[in-house]
Amino acid sequence: MSRFGSLVAALFIATALPASAQPRGLAAQLQRGGLVLVMRHAHAPRETPSAPDPGNRARERQLDAQGKRAARDLGLALRRLHIPIGQVLSSPTYRARETARLAGFPAPTIAAELGDGGRSMQRLGAPQGGWLRQQANQAPPRGGNRLIVTQMPNIVAAFPQEATGLEDGETLVFRPDRRGARLVARVKIDAWARMH
Numbered sequence: 580m581s582r583f584g585s586l587v588a589a590l591f592i593a594t595a596l597p598a599s600a601q602p603r604g605l606a607a608q609l610q611r612g613g614l615v616l617v618m619r620h621a622h623a624p625r626e627t628p629s630a631p632d633p634g635n636r637a638r639e640r641q642l643d644a645q646g647k648r649a650a651r652d653l654g655l656a657l658r659r660l661h662i663p664i665g666q667v668l669s670s671p672t673y674r675a676r677e678t679a680r681l682a683g684f685p686a687p688t689i690a691a692e693l694g695d696g697g698r699s700m701q702r703l704g705a706p707q708g709g710w711l712r713q714q715a716n717q718a719p720p721r722g723g724n725r726l727i728v729t730q731m732p733n734i735v736a737a738f739p740q741e742a743t744g745l746e747d748g749e750t751l752v753f754r755p756d757r758r759g760a761r762l763v764a765r766v767k768i769d770a771w772a773r774m775h
Contacts, residue, residue, distance in 0.1 A: 605752070605764050606774050609662040615715045615725045615753045615760065616664075619734060621653075621681075621768060622646035622747040623674040632677070639673040646674075647681055649748050649768045654682030656771035665723020668714065670694050675728045678748070684726060693729040708736030715753045715760040741765075 608614065623640045631638045642650065657664065669675045669687035671694045679687045692710040711733055719725035734742045734751070741751055741762050748768025753760035766774075 605766075606660050606662070608763065609724060609752070610660070612663055612665070612721070612723045613719060613754070614763065615717075615719060615727065615755060616750050617711070617715055617727045617729070617734060617738070617753065618678070618750040619731055619745050619747060620646075620670070620672070620675045620678040620728055621650040632673075634677075635673045637673065641673055642677050642681070646678070646747065650678045650681035651683075653748070653768055653771050654684065656774065658683070660771070660774060663723040664726050665720045666725045668693060668725070668727045670729040670733070672730060675730065679726075679728050687728065693727065693733055695730050695732065707733045711737035712760065716755050718755045738762075 621642050622645045623642050625640065627638050628635065628641050632641050635641050664684050667679055667684045667687040668690050669679050671689050671691060675693070676687065676689070690710075692707055711727070711729065714725070714727055715737070717725075731742070731745060734745060738751060745751070745765075746767060750766045750768070751762060752764040752766060754763050
């Protein structure tokens with residue numbers, strides 16, 4: 580690829596994908612409610628644990644110390660910012676449920692459509708993607724935001740461009756719209772603590 584071609588490709592990627600830095604006023608938008616946050620669970624090693632958490636009876640992947648700390652810090656940051664989370668949907672996977680629990684969010688509604696079907700880290704099909712897109716495009720209950728905690732394959736199936744390079748615990752923030760959910764921001768899990 581020529582130098583010019585590389586520059587054009589870099590510019591296309593930069594404009595197609597929002598920066599991880601939050602746009603101005605994101606905290607204020609979230610405080611008003613009406614947004615949908617689609618979050619990848621906090622850090623969980625790919626290997627099944629040799630010493631599972633007491634609640635992890637199926638010996639699924641689980642958050643490590645870094646993931647647990649990040650989930651707690653996320654919850655503290657959202658409370659400090661007075662960001663209302665009115666409804667939480669979670670994958671049935673232990674790592675997603677644990678992310679929501681440690682963050683101190685309201686008890687999640689477990690949605691089988693957000694699960695991994697026992698196929699952790701594998702690409703999922705159109706049904707999960709379509710269901711997740713539909714949830715991101717539904718306005719949350721008045722005065723709050725909707726939070727959806729799931730795994731990377733589901734997020735990629737629903738939002739292939741927006742999810743490129745999504746990190747553990749990173750959140751896509753959408754504004755429901757008649758034409759489809761519009762991406763407002765991408766927020767890394769440790770960036771919430773620096774938001775004001």
